[in-house]
Amino acid sequence: MNNVRDKKRANKSLPFFFKTEFKVFFAIILVSSILLISTFSFDTVPPILNRGIQPATFPKGLLVLMIVLTSIIYYLSFKRPWKKEKNLPKPFFLTIISFVLFIIISKTLDFFLAISVLSIFVSFNWGERRVFYLLLVSMIFPLVVFIFFEMILGLRFPPGIITNLYYY
Amino acid sequence: MMAPLFSSKLLLVLLFGTLFGLVLGVLPGLGPTTGGALILPFTMTLDPLSAIILLTSIYCAGTYGGAITAVLINTPGTPAAAATCLDGYPLAQKGEAGRALGMATVSSTVGGIFSVIVLVFFAPILANLAYEFGQPEYFALAIFGLTMLASIGDGSPIKNLIAGAFGILISTVGKDFMTSIDRFTYGINELSVGIGFIPVVVGLFAISEMLTQSTLLDQVFKRVALKAVKLPTKDDYKKTWKTILRSSGIGSFIGVLPAEGGTVASLIGYSEAKRFSKNPEEFGKGSVEGIAGAEAANNAATGGAMVPTLALGIPGSATTAVILTGLIIHGVRPGPDLFKEQPEFLYGIFGAMLVANILFFIFGFFGAKLFARITLVPNKILWPMIFAVSVCGTYSLSQSIIDVWIMLFFGVLGFFMRRYGFSVVPVIIGLILGELVEGTLRQSIVIFDGNWLMFLTRPIALTFFILSLIALAFPLIRSKKNKKTI
Numbered sequence: 001m002n003n004v005r006d007k008k009r010a011n012k013s014l015p016f017f018f019k020t021e022f023k024v025f026f027a028i029i030l031v032s033s034i035l036l037i038s039t040f041s042f043d044t045v046p047p048i049l050n051r052g053i054q055p056a057t058f059p060k061g062l063l064v065l066m067i068v069l070t071s072i073i074y075y076l077s078f079k080r081p082w083k084k085e086k087n088l089p090k091p092f093f094l095t096i097i098s099f100v101l102f103i104i105i106s107k108t109l110d111f112f113l114a115i116s117v118l119s120i121f122v123s124f125n126w127g128e129r130r131v132f133y134l135l136l137v138s139m140i141f142p143l144v145v146f147i148f149f150e151m152i153l154g155l156r157f158p159p160g161i162i163t164n165l166y167y168y
Numbered sequence: 169m170m171a172p173l174f175s176s177k178l179l180l181v182l183l184f185g186t187l188f189g190l191v192l193g194v195l196p197g198l199g200p201t202t203g204g205a206l207i208l209p210f211t212m213t214l215d216p217l218s219a220i221i222l223l224t225s226i227y228c229a230g231t232y233g234g235a236i237t238a239v240l241i242n243t244p245g246t247p248a249a250a251a252t253c254l255d256g257y258p259l260a261q262k263g264e265a266g267r268a269l270g271m272a273t274v275s276s277t278v279g280g281i282f283s284v285i286v287l288v289f290f291a292p293i294l295a296n297l298a299y300e301f302g303q304p305e306y307f308a309l310a311i312f313g314l315t316m317l318a319s320i321g322d323g324s325p326i327k328n329l330i331a332g333a334f335g336i337l338i339s340t341v342g343k344d345f346m347t348s349i350d351r352f353t354y355g356i357n358e359l360s361v362g363i364g365f366i367p368v369v370v371g372l373f374a375i376s377e378m379l380t381q382s383t384l385l386d387q388v389f390k391r392v393a394l395k396a397v398k399l400p401t402k403d404d405y406k407k408t409w410k411t412i413l414r415s416s417g418i419g420s421f422i423g424v425l426p427a428e429g430g431t432v433a434s435l436i437g438y439s440e441a442k443r444f445s446k447n448p449e450e451f452g453k454g455s456v457e458g459i460a461g462a463e464a465a466n467n468a469a470t471g472g473a474m475v476p477t478l479a480l481g482i483p484g485s486a487t488t489a490v491i492l493t494g495l496i497i498h499g500v501r502p503g504p505d506l507f508k509e510q511p512e513f514l515y516g517i518f519g520a521m522l523v524a525n526i527l528f529f530i531f532g533f534f535g536a537k538l539f540a541r542i543t544l545v546p547n548k549i550l551w552p553m554i555f556a557v558s559v560c561g562t563y564s565l566s567q568s569i570i571d572v573w574i575m576l577f578f579g580v581l582g583f584f585m586r587r588y589g590f591s592v593v594p595v596i597i598g599l600i601l602g603e604l605v606e607g608t609l610r611q612s613i614v615i616f617d618g619n620w621l622m623f624l625t626r627p628i629a630l631t632f633f634i635l636s637l638i639a640l641a642f643p644l645i646r647s648k649k650n651k652k653t654i
Contacts, residue, residue: 119552
């Protein structure tokens, strides 16, 4: 109980721009505003053909609603501050890095190589050290998945250095 | 009702769906919604009836499967089993894991079967009513469904509404369906067709859960040993039969409400069981009534949630949103016409849900020990595998790598949403209802010649608007009363 109170107090003593509620409020307002501005560049239907509302009107309304609701939760957070979240651990950031690696490898080298690299990277960084299991998640399982999708579902995967060996 | 099921292929699909649903339900972090989304691309190889039977059997069995983990490791396999932990685990700690699981199995089955009966009777009635609906009524109904999002889960109502609005916003990406004008495409051709449902669902559920698991690697589960599942004793039945029936009714009713689902049903079922109990002091310490109340309600919500899904095309829960997508992908349009033109299709679904409830009773009773062992698969092996299936499944639907990027984007977004108290379920419901909301709104405005006040002249639409206001006001009043975070 004291711990929770201490955490709440710790959150209260931070400058407003470091507080979670402000960061969330700022992120939503920023993205919503950018999207709202972009709706003004949507093409419009000439008045003679226009039936009902313009295509931009509905998304504009939604974005304004999101901005208003976000402002309300930020205002309410002054009365009831949010609890401070625990810092994110190292494996989380390593998993995010593995996603980035996945995107780069699948775009430049090979889709299945990317899956294998991500699987071994995640499994290793989450604490797996046994070679058999690392091989299982990085090679055997992706291969089974590939065969299943390719042969049973008749799916054609994007070309790449490994996938091409199978296709050509 | 069962006639369409008398084919070896459909029975096989049903068997597989029930087993797969149980596995998904047992694994914390997965569940019928994520599992349904993952398996949706695979259903493309099946005929529509088999595909929907597969998804509904996963839904029924997955909802029950969550109880196994809730009782044995005090971690709900699915959010709907959260209330089961409160009494299931304490009872298991007393050395009565078999009794706890037996009660969970029986009450889940009774709740599930009760809800199928509700589905069989009420879905056609609701579908008949829907014949009276025009565009304004459908718009008002969709708004009601969206405002119900405010009260789902334990998240804050305003955050749920923001998430719901965001879900609708996603549905506006791509070519406008009335004018073919591009919206939010920013010159990316792939976005012209809009953002698919599968990348968003898999991202928000599976990938965000993978990121969540990466923050919980030091978590240690205390497992309780299970010898065998025991059927409840005569005394237990005496104690709980009223609770089971009451919770079955509550669960079915909550399920019918748009957007609400098993999680809300089980919490209400549990609290009502406690309110009516002669021994409320036993709750939280291993009360069989508590287990029965929560489990009958969450499984009863499955059939209930299928009522608006099939009759109106409005999902009753997150998993039925996946089932609804399955119906649409297979060219089946839910609504009153479905009841008139394809009754055998619907009877197939009803029959399948009934059989799935019986099957998970058998599997649960004899195989709970085995299913519990699945939780022993370490996350460091399980999640990379789930990632591989997620990526391939997402890619397979439109064979577009952009869908995979979208999935990863929504995975990261979903993680941060959950971290800061925004439920991801409203995004899914908003996404699926988005087109209906915008389409019916714009068509209504054309019908009313731009006069918005005409909505108020339609009695059914007006009723839904009033219900929407109540749905919005209720959680705000409740949170003020409970001093809950808004």
